[in-house]
Amino acid sequence: MLKYLMLYEDRGIEIEYAESQYVWDSNGRKYLDMHTGHGVAFLGHRNPHIVNTIVDQMSKVMTLSTSFRVKIREEMLEVLSKVVPDRYEYVYLLNSGSEAVEFALKISRKVTGRKKIIYFTNSFHGRTFGALSVTANQKYRKGFEPLLPETMMLRYNDLSEIDKAVDEQTAAVILELIQGEGGINVASEEFVSELRRRTMDVGAILIIDEIQTGFGRTGSIWLSEQYGVYPDILLAGKAIGGGFPVSVIFMPHDIGVKIERGSHGSTYGGNPLACAAVKASTEVLINDSVPQKAYEKGNMFFELLRRELKDIRIVREIRGAGLMIGIDLRIEPTNIIKELQNEGILALKSGTTVLRLLPPYVITNIDIEYAVKVIARTIASQISS
Structure with a gap:
């Protein structure tokens, strides 16, 4: 039996279905996808x-x-x-x-x-x-x-x-x-x-x-x-x-x-x-005026992130543009990415200390509000740990 050469780290879940801004694993669990295949699915899964x-x-x-x-x-x-x-x-x-x-x-x-x-x-x-x-x-x-x-x-x-x-x-x-x-x-x-x-x-x-x-x-x-x-x-x-x-x-x-x-x-x-x-x-x-929607939703995302993360001392900076977002931390973000996945959010890393978010333009305002709350809670939990 052949084995696939894993050149990326195995995230531990098998994705069975994808639609718009979500994916579902083989256990039927739903995830908000802000990994999007390193940004490929910006127009949504299976548009x-x-x-x-x-x-x-x-x-x-x-x-x-x-x-x-x-x-x-x-x-x-x-x-x-x-x-x-x-x-x-x-x-x-x-x-x-x-x-x-x-x-x-x-x-x-x-x-x-x-x-x-x-x-x-x-x-x-x-x-x-x-x-x-x-x-x-x-x-x-x-x-x-x-x-x-x-x-x-x-x-x-x-x-x-x-x-x-x-x-x-x-x-x-x-x-x-x-x-x-x-x-x-x-x-x-x-x-x-x-x-x-x-x-x-x-x-x-x-x-x-x-x-x-x-x-x-x-x-x-x-x-x-x-x-x-x-x-x-x-x-x-x-x-x-x-x-x-x-x-x-x-x-x-x-x-x-x-x-x-x-x-x-x-x-x-x-x-x-x-x-x-x-x-x-x-x-x-x-x-569908995609750039304008990315601009508007990106502004909302940045505004909420800056408000919710401003008092968390391990957050250095939030930067990017539109729906290309980086949260620069004072720690390595691997544990945060794993915890977010456990919470039903897929994200990825950039550089050494940056949590990267690449959501599709079809992400909703409700999705953004939910994601920001989970991200803030997950980052804050790393201080005591």
Whole structure:
């Protein structure tokens, strides 16, 4: 009998059913899901419109090389164009966030003819070799070195290093506006503005990784919109497929036109089911005003958390945007996550000391009020223990 290689910690429950903001285990117990598969189920588990669109496409064509045209791809592009800034003319679909990062790094070196790639402390961009080379945490890198050469790590939110480090030898700078795995650290407006200015000055490519922050979670379709910054390459994933594995890379004309056939490829990338998932997810995003709802519910969540947690001394800070929430603690949050699960709430960790909440946009006000009370009680209980 084969054994599944468990590369994530087993949470000790078997999930049998999922719908909207809830999942049920094999014992019939219901959980409020604020883990959402590391943020994938932002549009809710088994969103009916997304499921129906995928099932409809399955009855026609399930898999097809992008060498062949298919109607659903054109339909996806038409709808997706409504939520992407006008400067982006080219789009390419892959299967995971790491793959999108890999392609972005390849594009940067190909287009600029340079080698150096800059990333930041506490960054996380994936676990494949290229993505891992721009991921800061040593626990992910250990045992896999040497990684890509000519990468350079700078301090996140530190303006003092930018002018010296980002130079005429730099191919790309890759940045998360909120570091999802690294601690829900939020980039300052000054930091992002300086990176945009400097990359333009030296002709380097600015890659913004919105695989976790994008597609409505942070209260706007793209978090970069809130900064007034348009990167040279924009990466999306997780929520954009509504639960189907897909990632997207967006490029302007001056970059996309330089990518030759054969420069990259993917057996499954851009398959008809992925196109159907992205089309349907985008329609949900537009038709149900998802970013606005994430903004409003996020504001409520932050307000209640700050009120309920303000006197709990092991709470350092509450930060994030929209429905991407981090509670920075003075202790490691593993026990809190376990206790929350026992109370019927699924959450996850970010960085070393941050309790991370990634609820779907369909979470209700009643859910939020309940979750805040349980979270406050659970965190407070750790003081005496």
